[in-house]
Amino acid sequence: MGKKKFLTWSLLLLLLVSTALFGCSSDKESEESGGSEGGSTEEKTLIFGRGGDSVSLDPITVTDGESFKVTKNIFDTLVNFGEQDTEIEAGLASKWEPSEDGLTYTFTLQEGVKFHDDTDFNAEAVVKNFERWAAGDGEQFPYYGSMFGGYGDDEGHVIDSVKATGDYEVVFTLKRPQAPFLKNLAMSPFAIASPTAIEKAGDSFGDNPVGTGPFKFVEWKRNDTITIEKFDDYWVDGEPKLDQVVFRAIPDNSARLNALLSGEIDLADGITPSDGKTIEGDDNLQLFERPSMNVGYLGMTVTREPFDDPKVRQAVNHAIDKQAIVDAFFEGRAEVAKNPIPPVISGYNDDIEEYEYSPEKAKELLAEAGLPDGFEMELYAMPVPRPYMPDGQKVAEAIQKNLADVGITAKIVSFEWATYLEKAANGEADAFLLGWTGDNGDADNFLYALLDQDNVGTNNYTYYENQELHDLLIKAQSEVDEDVRNDLYKQAQEIIHDDAPWVPLAHSTPLLAGGKNVINFKAHPTGSDKLAGVDLE
Amino acid sequence: MLHYIGRRLLQLIPVLLGMTFIVFMIIRAIPGDPAQVILGQQASEEAIKALRTNLGLDNPWYIQYFDYLKGLVTGDLGESLRTRTPVVDEVWPYLAATIELSLFAIIIAVIIGINAGIISAWFQNSWFDYLAMIIALVGVSMPIFWLGLMNQWIFSIELGILPTTGRENVRDPVDVMTGFYVIDTLIAGNFDQLSTVLKHLVLPGTALATIPMAIIARMTRSSMLEVMRSDYVRTARSKGLSMFWVVYKHALKNAIIPVLTIIGLQMGLLLGGAILTETIFGWPGIGRYIYEAIGFRDYPVIQSGILIVAFIFVMINLFVDLLYGLVDPRIKYD
Numbered sequence: 001m002g003k004k005k006f007l008t009w010s011l012l013l014l015l016l017v018s019t020a021l022f023g024c025s026s027d028k029e030s031e032e033s034g035g036s037e038g039g040s041t042e043e044k045t046l047i048f049g050r051g052g053d054s055v056s057l058d059p060i061t062v063t064d065g066e067s068f069k070v071t072k073n074i075f076d077t078l079v080n081f082g083e084q085d086t087e088i089e090a091g092l093a094s095k096w097e098p099s100e101d102g103l104t105y106t107f108t109l110q111e112g113v114k115f116h117d118d119t120d121f122n123a124e125a126v127v128k129n130f131e132r133w134a135a136g137d138g139e140q141f142p143y144y145g146s147m148f149g150g151y152g153d154d155e156g157h158v159i160d161s162v163k164a165t166g167d168y169e170v171v172f173t174l175k176r177p178q179a180p181f182l183k184n185l186a187m188s189p190f191a192i193a194s195p196t197a198i199e200k201a202g203d204s205f206g207d208n209p210v211g212t213g214p215f216k217f218v219e220w221k222r223n224d225t226i227t228i229e230k231f232d233d234y235w236v237d238g239e240p241k242l243d244q245v246v247f248r249a250i251p252d253n254s255a256r257l258n259a260l261l262s263g264e265i266d267l268a269d270g271i272t273p274s275d276g277k278t279i280e281g282d283d284n285l286q287l288f289e290r291p292s293m294n295v296g297y298l299g300m301t302v303t304r305e306p307f308d309d310p311k312v313r314q315a316v317n318h319a320i321d322k323q324a325i326v327d328a329f330f331e332g333r334a335e336v337a338k339n340p341i342p343p344v345i346s347g348y349n350d351d352i353e354e355y356e357y358s359p360e361k362a363k364e365l366l367a368e369a370g371l372p373d374g375f376e377m378e379l380y381a382m383p384v385p386r387p388y389m390p391d392g393q394k395v396a397e398a399i400q401k402n403l404a405d406v407g408i409t410a411k412i413v414s415f416e417w418a419t420y421l422e423k424a425a426n427g428e429a430d431a432f433l434l435g436w437t438g439d440n441g442d443a444d445n446f447l448y449a450l451l452d453q454d455n456v457g458t459n460n461y462t463y464y465e466n467q468e469l470h471d472l473l474i475k476a477q478s479e480v481d482e483d484v485r486n487d488l489y490k491q492a493q494e495i496i497h498d499d500a501p502w503v504p505l506a507h508s509t510p511l512l513a514g515g516k517n518v519i520n521f522k523a524h525p526t527g528s529d530k531l532a533g534v535d536l537e
Numbered sequence: 538m539l540h541y542i543g544r545r546l547l548q549l550i551p552v553l554l555g556m557t558f559i560v561f562m563i564i565r566a567i568p569g570d571p572a573q574v575i576l577g578q579q580a581s582e583e584a585i586k587a588l589r590t591n592l593g594l595d596n597p598w599y600i601q602y603f604d605y606l607k608g609l610v611t612g613d614l615g616e617s618l619r620t621r622t623p624v625v626d627e628v629w630p631y632l633a634a635t636i637e638l639s640l641f642a643i644i645i646a647v648i649i650g651i652n653a654g655i656i657s658a659w660f661q662n663s664w665f666d667y668l669a670m671i672i673a674l675v676g677v678s679m680p681i682f683w684l685g686l687m688n689q690w691i692f693s694i695e696l697g698i699l700p701t702t703g704r705e706n707v708r709d710p711v712d713v714m715t716g717f718y719v720i721d722t723l724i725a726g727n728f729d730q731l732s733t734v735l736k737h738l739v740l741p742g743t744a745l746a747t748i749p750m751a752i753i754a755r756m757t758r759s760s761m762l763e764v765m766r767s768d769y770v771r772t773a774r775s776k777g778l779s780m781f782w783v784v785y786k787h788a789l790k791n792a793i794i795p796v797l798t799i800i801g802l803q804m805g806l807l808l809g810g811a812i813l814t815e816t817i818f819g820w821p822g823i824g825r826y827i828y829e830a831i832g833f834r835d836y837p838v839i840q841s842g843i844l845i846v847a848f849i850f851v852m853i854n855l856f857v858d859l860l861y862g863l864v865d866p867r868i869k870y871d
Contacts (some may be wrong), residue, residue, distance in 0.1 A: 138584030
């Protein structure tokens with residue numbers, strides 16, 4: 001072919017292609033929109049838009065919330081959390097009997113339950129799952145070790161044995177009582193998987209998950225969609241209502257809202273508080289509030305001057321106008337915090353008297369601490385939005401202003417997220433913004449994890465240590481009597497309040513939005529929602 | 538010619554080797570422990586230590602680098618720290634998604650850009666010229682995220698003619714064979730799906746095309762202006778050839794070479810620079826794959842992802858260099 005011809009032809013081809021492309025885009029426009037009536041089938045498909053993709057669909061191997069959002073619907077756990085709280089209800093186990101001393105738990109299992117691969121769910125399956133996990137390590141099954149104190153023969157490992165005492169009866173023997181034991185079992189990572197499928201799939205079980213849940217796995221297009229479909233033999237009568245659920249990753253919050261507005265998705269996670277009003281004002285949409293199980297806080301590294309003086313920390317507590325922060329940056333969709341745990345968690349101490357917003361008191365305390373002219377400090381601002389902190393930068397600016405009013409000069413610094421966490425964990429920050437979302441709805445998961453001396457340098461970023469507090473928290477871990485236990489936590493909160501390593505800022509209610517046609521969606525405080533009861537109109 | 542290609546390919550080796558080294562060093566210089574990031578905020582210290590050892594992060598950097606190179610030679614790009622899947626196995630769908638989007642974008646950019654440039658040069662200093670060049674200027678300076686969200690709002694929400702995000706109608710998913718959905722739907726002969734897939738390409742494609750389109754238009758215009766002042770064009774005109782013929786047949790051929798260079802460069806930039814577009818439009822491409830890997834300190838993915846993009850970039854440039862010869866026979870390779 002001559003060169004002239006080549007050029008002419010390529011130009012012609014480009015023209016043709018472009019004409020074809022634009023020709024295509026004008027016809028048949030509305031197949032995307034219109035919820036259930038769209039698509040090629042009459043099936044009821046719910047499309048759930050969220051910020052990120054799952055890491056794996058084998059729930060025991062992951063720790064991220066996005067993975068659990070999907071596995072929650074493929075797998076069941078022995079016991080369940082309540083519909084919108086963390087009270088314990090029956091799951092794959094219909095009944096359970098703890099012994100007097102809290103060392104054995106006897107579970108009676110549901111009969112006639114099938115895994116998606118058509119094998120039977122029974123006591124043997126439960127035993128095999130726990131054996132698999134106990135034989136693992138922190139890298140394979142991170143949550144198992146952190147919730148049950150280790151693996152196999154580890155000294156701290158709480159579970160001594162799991163035995164099948166009948167086809168549908170399992171007995172757990174513990175080495176020592178563990179108060180949050182049932183709540184732990186209800187967590188998504190401890191969902192029961194089909195032993196046959198695990199054996200068959202080996203390392204690729206995370207791409208081919210098989211559970212007993214309301215939906216079975218169909219397809220995963222990485223970073224794009226995960227499709228699950230109705231499991232016809234699901235053991236709960238009348239569930240699931242939907243034929244199919246597609247989880248779609250749309251990282252940008254505004255784009256996700258746009259996709260909801262145009263009808264491409266039916267449900268959108270991670271709605272920015274400032275968009276809440278828009279959604280409430282839209283007749284075609286509804287807003288869902290996820291009950292709060294988190295805390296956003298300002299931590300002060302107690303090993304750094306002048307924050308080694310409790311008076312200074314109390315002064316900072318008095319200096320910050322939390323209500324104003326909640327109103328401005330959480331759009332009022334959060335509760336002002338006074339304790340490290342949110343009020344929904346049992347053991348919450350409502351008698352704690354909040355540090356009121358009072359610059360005068362703050363100044364007095366600073367004077368008492370020998371710093372009448374204030375001081376200079378660095379304030380770490382979170383670089384990423386989190387449910388407990390929608391905009392770290394702006395919250396930091398508000399705090400900076402509050403501190404300036406009492407003579408403290410705060411310089412705001414920020415780092416990329418992984419760096420931020422590392423520097424805070426190393427104790428390099430004077431003060432930093434951070435937060436926590438609970439795993440199992442237990443006070444231990446907040447107070448011990450975040451403020452006990454055992455966790456200094458990991459989750460206790462403030463390096464706060466208090467022996468009295470430590471003793472209380474350790475005692476509470478094995479206290480079986482709920483009332484006694486709650487009492488211990490109330491005392492613990494008093495100590496924390498007085499020592500003031502944090503300024504607890506807010507317990508936020510994360511927002512979701514959905515089309516008006518979504519029925520019976522209940523947002524769960526843990527962040528992973530069971531969609532078995534959800535329907536489309 | 539074959540000799541030339543061979544030499545160019547050999548030259549690739551030190552270039553890519555240098556790339557691996559630079560990328561390797563840079564990503565290890567940024568603070569942040571992958572083990573901590575992988576296990577998350579809730580992880581215990583022992584678990585993090587165990588994972589570090591297991592991932593080989595305890596080894597000195599040169600051993601890690603050497604291991605990495607050893608893997609590369611055997612075609613092993615490493616295993617993602619996050620998903621525990623070999624990068625080779627998981628990278629293709631992302632790469633295909635980005636290539637499809639980039640090709641679409643470059644086609645739009647070339648067609649509109651070149652023609653706008655030609656017409657601007659043809660009618661120099663006319664209102665079209667001014668308008669086109671103003672649009673080109675705005676196009677270069679427009680932030681993609683803003684443009685993207687505006688387009689979503691206008692074309693999806695208000696007009697309802699184009700989808701906002703993603704690659705396909707997820708209620709009617711494409712059966713993936715090659716990873717290029719346009720081709721996959723063509724193979725399947727499903728023209729409904731093809732049209733849906735093309736519609737999904739339009740918004741992200743035009744957002745991505747805006748900058749190269751503007752640059753190509755400006756380049757074509759100045760290149761054409763130069764050529765059109767030359768003697769042979771005047772001769773052609775005086776022979777009574779129509780302006781259209783002169784411009785598209787004679788002038789363009791000589792003006793196209795610098796434009797080709799620009800197109801090649803832009804094509805390479807698109808591949809790597811699609812992160813914002815891919816984020817706004819929920820496009821599961823390689824830009825986002827690498828970007829998210831950075832957040833997770835997923836070293837093998839960052840290294841290999843950048844290496845792959847760099848490789849394609851170099852290959853495109855080689856291809857463009859070869860194209861010169863086709864367009865202008867006076868250019869010789871030896």
